[in-house]
Amino acid sequence: MPLQFDTDLTKLKEDLLRMGALAERMIHDVTVTAVDGNAELLKQVYEREEEMDRLQTEIDEETIRMIGVYTPVAGDLRLLMMITRINAELERIGDRVVNVGHIVESLMDKPPKTLVDLPRIAQASESMVRGALNAFVNGSESEAMAVIAADDEIDKLSDQMFRVILTHMLDDPHTMGRMLGLMLMAQAFERLADHAVNIAEDVVYMVKGKDIRHLDKQEDGGA
């Protein structure tokens, strides 16, 4: 593979990691806004999401160009394919954070009295996205598997939070709107964690060439 391929690949990875950095920052800022009600941060979240959209297009175009020009095979081709998939996951993370931002914005006039475990779920999902990107940078299967394992914790937290919110709603039906907002936010963060899991699975495929998606379902079906 020519030297120019390595140079182009380094730039491509740099752009992807920049998207990852923006995603991490957006999750952090939207969480802070949900806790503190800082509307200024939300503006930055929306701006960053626009940058992520632009980066997604650039990365996809560059990947297609590189496949066309260098016709990579084996590991290099796998890496480029995974970059496009991780790129798409990160863009969806950006979209979901914006959705959370809109919910936070709608709740600013009448903020809920309690956020329950929302900050915990938000931090855990942010941590999972960070972990998945670290696994990508280090090409580490074990780090990727740790991210996949952490998803169960988020699912438990999400279920627990759902039950608590339901209790609040039953206790005081007037808070239903705000509690519904909280539930949607928790659901969005839980989905963010799922995107992190997808990235981690892509990393495993990139490193080992082994597709571990839907492995549980296959095992269940075979049992």
Next chain:
Amino acid sequence: MKKRPLIWHIYPSYLWLILVAMLAVAVSASRITKAFHYEQTAGQLTSAAHLVAEQLKAGAAEEGIDALCKTLGRSSGYRLTVIGMDGIVAGDSEESPAEMDNHGNREEVVAAIAEGIGQSCRFSDTLRQEMMYVAIPLVVDGRQQAVVRASLSLERIDAALRSIWIQFLIAGVVIAVVAVAASALIVRRINRPMRRLRGRAEAFVLGETYERPPSSGISELDVLADALSGMARELHVRIGTISRQYDEISALLACMTEGVIAVDEDKRVLRMNAAALELFGVEAGACEGKGLMEVVRNAELYDLVEKTLGTEERVEGGILLTDLDRRLQVHGTVLHGKGGNRVGAVIVLSDVTSPG
């Protein structure tokens, strides 16, 4: 370029030189020998022809010419022929004259009649071999009566020349073998001090002090050893200076409470001090050469570095480390190389997180 052992640089050239010289000597010797033998043979044949002519003048009867040729031919070892002025062979030491062609148009016969002596080397149709012919006219009372011709096979001369060539061929093979041994000896003589030089150089690379090897007796190699010795001294001084400066800079950076990151123009990390490594949770030695985004995944820091690399001005800004919840004040300055060219940027990071 294909690498070959020293002997393969020396031996073929030696061999070629020797073989070309031998070929030149062989060709020259062959030509001289051939000319000498031809000259000798021509002289002998002329003398033999004159002897026959004198015998004929002394009164040999016409019917006795053939017998005289055969008698003298047997005793002299030459082929002797007497040819009439009309070209008809009157006598021949080897064949019956009646069975022989008309010799009036033979080159040497024509020349003898015209110039007084004729000589030629050609293939004899009668004897089926290469022959040298010398012919002289038989002059009686001032008139040419016949032509006397003496001839000899050139086989003997050719055999002598073949022998010379065979001797030269044998000598060539012997010299080629001797040249291998001589080349091997020369190569060994050159290789031994070169191996010593290489050994000293390799030891120097591994950190030992360079010691000049003893004189090899080959002036060129001694000059090379001196040059290596000088280079080693100079390198030793320079490495010492660089190590000292590196230690000073490392100590200075290690003492700083601010994090320092140096990056090249492609935003690859050149160096991070202890404070920066601790700040970003990076292991020492694991960041050099990696892209900044791989080491510190922070879009704001990346933008500030990019901004620093694009200007000669000092760049300032703030970043947030979301995972650590820390705010950092960042100062960026472009790095210049020795020639004044831009080689990267230095980023200084101060933790300005409000306590509590």
